[in-house]
Amino acid sequence: MTLIPPTRLKPRKNPVQARAKATVDAIFEATAQVLLSEGLARLTTNHVATRAGVSIGTLYQYFPGKEALLYALVEQLLDQVACQIEEACAAAERPTLDDCAALFVETYFAAKTGDPEKARALYLASSHLEMSALVSRTIVRLQDAAAQMLRRCPEVRAAPPDEVVTCWVAVVTGGTRQILEDTNSAMLLPGFHIELTRLSSAYLRSAFSSGPKRSDG
Amino acid sequence: MTLIPPTRLKPRKNPVQARAKATVDAIFEATAQVLLSEGLARLTTNHVATRAGVSIGTLYQYFPGKEALLYALVEQLLDQVACQIEEACAAAERPTLDDCAALFVETYFAAKTGDPEKARALYLASSHLEMSALVSRTIVRLQDAAAQMLRRCPEVRAAPPDEVVTCWVAVVTGGTRQILEDTNSAMLLPGFHIELTRLSSAYLRSAFSSGPKRSDG
DNA sequence: AACCAAGCTGAGGGTTTGCTCATATATCTG
DNA sequence: CAGATATATGAGCAAACCCTCAGCTTGGTT
Numbered sequence: 001m002t003l004i005p006p007t008r009l010k011p012r013k014n015p016v017q018a019r020a021k022a023t024v025d026a027i028f029e030a031t032a033q034v035l036l037s038e039g040l041a042r043l044t045t046n047h048v049a050t051r052a053g054v055s056i057g058t059l060y061q062y063f064p065g066k067e068a069l070l071y072a073l074v075e076q077l078l079d080q081v082a083c084q085i086e087e088a089c090a091a092a093e094r095p096t097l098d099d100c101a102a103l104f105v106e107t108y109f110a111a112k113t114g115d116p117e118k119a120r121a122l123y124l125a126s127s128h129l130e131m132s133a134l135v136s137r138t139i140v141r142l143q144d145a146a147a148q149m150l151r152r153c154p155e156v157r158a159a160p161p162d163e164v165v166t167c168w169v170a171v172v173t174g175g176t177r178q179i180l181e182d183t184n185s186a187m188l189l190p191g192f193h194i195e196l197t198r199l200s201s202a203y204l205r206s207a208f209s210s211g212p213k214r215s216d217g
Numbered sequence: 218m219t220l221i222p223p224t225r226l227k228p229r230k231n232p233v234q235a236r237a238k239a240t241v242d243a244i245f246e247a248t249a250q251v252l253l254s255e256g257l258a259r260l261t262t263n264h265v266a267t268r269a270g271v272s273i274g275t276l277y278q279y280f281p282g283k284e285a286l287l288y289a290l291v292e293q294l295l296d297q298v299a300c301q302i303e304e305a306c307a308a309a310e311r312p313t314l315d316d317c318a319a320l321f322v323e324t325y326f327a328a329k330t331g332d333p334e335k336a337r338a339l340y341l342a343s344s345h346l347e348m349s350a351l352v353s354r355t356i357v358r359l360q361d362a363a364a365q366m367l368r369r370c371p372e373v374r375a376a377p378p379d380e381v382v383t384c385w386v387a388v389v390t391g392g393t394r395q396i397l398e399d400t401n402s403a404m405l406l407p408g409f410h411i412e413l414t415r416l417s418s419a420y421l422r423s424a425f426s427s428g429p430k431r432s433d434g
Numbered sequence: 435a436a437c438c439a440a441g442c443t444g445a446g447g448g449t450t451t452g453c454t455c456a457t458a459t460a461t462c463t464g
Numbered sequence: 465c466a467g468a469t470a471t472a473t474g475a476g477c478a479a480a481c482c483c484t485c486a487g488c489t490t491g492g493t494t
Contacts, residue, residue, distance in 0.1 A: 017491070020441060039346035040257065041284075044481060055443045060483060127344035129256035136401040166402055167392070167412035174391030175384070184353045185383060195384035202423035203416040234461065237471060261451060272473045277453060 009071040009130065012064055024062055026052040031073050032121040040124050045069070070125045071134070077122045078138040081111045082145075089145040097155050097208060101200035104146055105172055109193040112176055119180055143169050156208045164207045171203075172196060226288040226347065229281055241279055243269040248290050249338040257341050262286070287342045291351055294339045298328045299358040306362040314372050314425060318417035321363055322389055326410040329393055336397055360386050373425050381424045388420075389413060 015021045030052035034043050045066050049056040063069040088107040092099060112119045126135055143165050150160040179185055179192050232238045247269035251260050262283050266273040280286040305324040309316060329336045343352055360382050367377040396402055396409050 015441090017440065019490080023441080041345065045483080046481075056483080057444065057485085058442055061441075065482075124344055124346075127341055128258060129341075132398070132400060136399055139395075139399060139402070163405060163408050163412050166396075166405060167409060167416060170395040170399075170402075170409075171388045171392035171413070171416060174393070174395035175388035176391070177394075178356075178387040178391035179383075181349065182353050182356060182387075183349060184357070185387075188380060188383060191380050192384060192387075195380050196388070198423060199384060199388060199416070199420040202419040206415060206419035232471090234470065236460080240471080262453080263451070273453080274455085274474065275472050278471075282452075 005071060008064060009068045010064070011068060011072055012060075012062055015062070023052075023054055023058060026054060027059055027062070027069070028073055028076070031069060031125075032118055035121040035124050036117055040127065043070075067128070067130060070128055071131065074122060074125050074128075074131050074134055077118060078126075078134060081108070082138050082141040084111045085142055086145045089149040092149050093152065095149060095153050097153060097204045098201050100146075100149055100153055101204055102197050103149070104168075105193055105197045105200055108142075108172055109176060109196070112180060113189070116180060123177060123181055139169060139173070142173070150204075150208075153208075160208070164204075168200065168203060172200065222288060225281060226285045227281070228285060228289055229277075229279055232279070240269075240271055240275060243271060244276055244279070244286070245290055245293070248286060248342075249335055252338040252341050253334055257344065284345070284347060287345055288348065288351070291339060291342050291345075291348050294335060295343075295351060295355040298325070299355050299362075301328045302359055303362045306366040309366050310369065312366060312370050314370060314421045315418050317363075317366055317370055318421055319414050320366070321385075322410055322414045322417055325359075325389055326393060326413070329397060330406070333397060340394060340398055356386060356390070359390070367421075367425075370425075377425070381421075385417065385420060389417065 015024050027048065030048045031043070034048050034051055038047070043066070045059055046056050048069070049059045052059075059069070063072065085104070085107055088103055092103055095103065125131065146169055147160050147165045150156050150165070175196060176192075179189055232241050244265065247265050248260070251265050251268055255264070260283070262276055263273050265286070266276045269276075276286070280289065302321070302324055305320055309320055312320065342348065363386055364377055364382045367373050367382070392413060393409075396406055
């Protein structure tokens, strides 16, 4: 929405009838499935169309090409995550640092693990060079949401420094990705968000209330 | 080396003469370059051979296919990083927690940013489904190196819990990836490893010296 | 019913890609 | 030098792929 993708990446038209909406959904769903079962290299438009149960011509009525299809999928999935984070962060009125840590981590983690397959598909698809702007944009949204939440935190006096917010968001998103993509560590996944919350609390405290309660100046 | 890849992914033969070694190196180099300039989708064997200045036939004498080429490249780059970490961690004899944090982060960060282009190429290539085992293996090596270093740390009494090591390593590697891949935040990259070190120190302290020096039991 | 968008189909043209193989050159060994 | 081995070449074929288009079906409106 906010971004202006080149024509090559924009959808050709949006579905208006209910049946067409179902078709597009099926195409998205099929794309994610093929991505997971075959990998990005073997993802072909014909294969996606077949898996979606529609003809190849139908696919090309909505998307000008393979890349546009992936672009739309990534855009959709990223937007869902960003919206959930923004909503959750905005809802915290006077959070403690620990609240901030828990809220951000839990929300992000839940958004990702709610449908781990889709999350993995997203990681695969977003490795396409042209998606990087989309990812960047989403990261900025997360950073802004986090920074504004921290600013409403009584323990935080001034505006939180960029490096801290950047580092924190990078570490939460990157760490989660690492765990989700590593099929080996998938077993101890349930405990991960707890550790990640502890880590976040420790970091935020060390960044914002470092001295022993430096009283009012 | 440690892994036993299916024939489809193993190199066909190793170069023995110096000239052949140079050829294989050129192919690797060209692969990384094409990966960065064209992306994984447009990486073709013909294109790589051209960029390397060798004939397509030559490429196929050493690698049975495109995937094997990528596999070998990823294997090489991952091994370099793991070796550097293992070496650095093993060299620390009686480190403090802060030493551990700094050593691991600085070494990993230096290994990645020493050649950021190659690091980015690695991320692109490793998104191929079949590389996940290779990545997993490397992560385990990093975890082991970190765990053994922590065990030699006077502030750490017992063996460090798996969740902590897993979380820490995931966060350092994942966070670094996030920063390296995001071209926007590339500018404040120089400060990132400092924050990451602070974060690591804070986390390790909260995990290992949480109470006020719970004396011997 | 008659009409018109909107939606769907899938064979096939043109292109790209992966890979082979017959041939040629370079390096080594005795 | 002569033979053996290692290395390099690149035209070209089979397969895979992207995408179009002319015609067909479905849903909605009057």
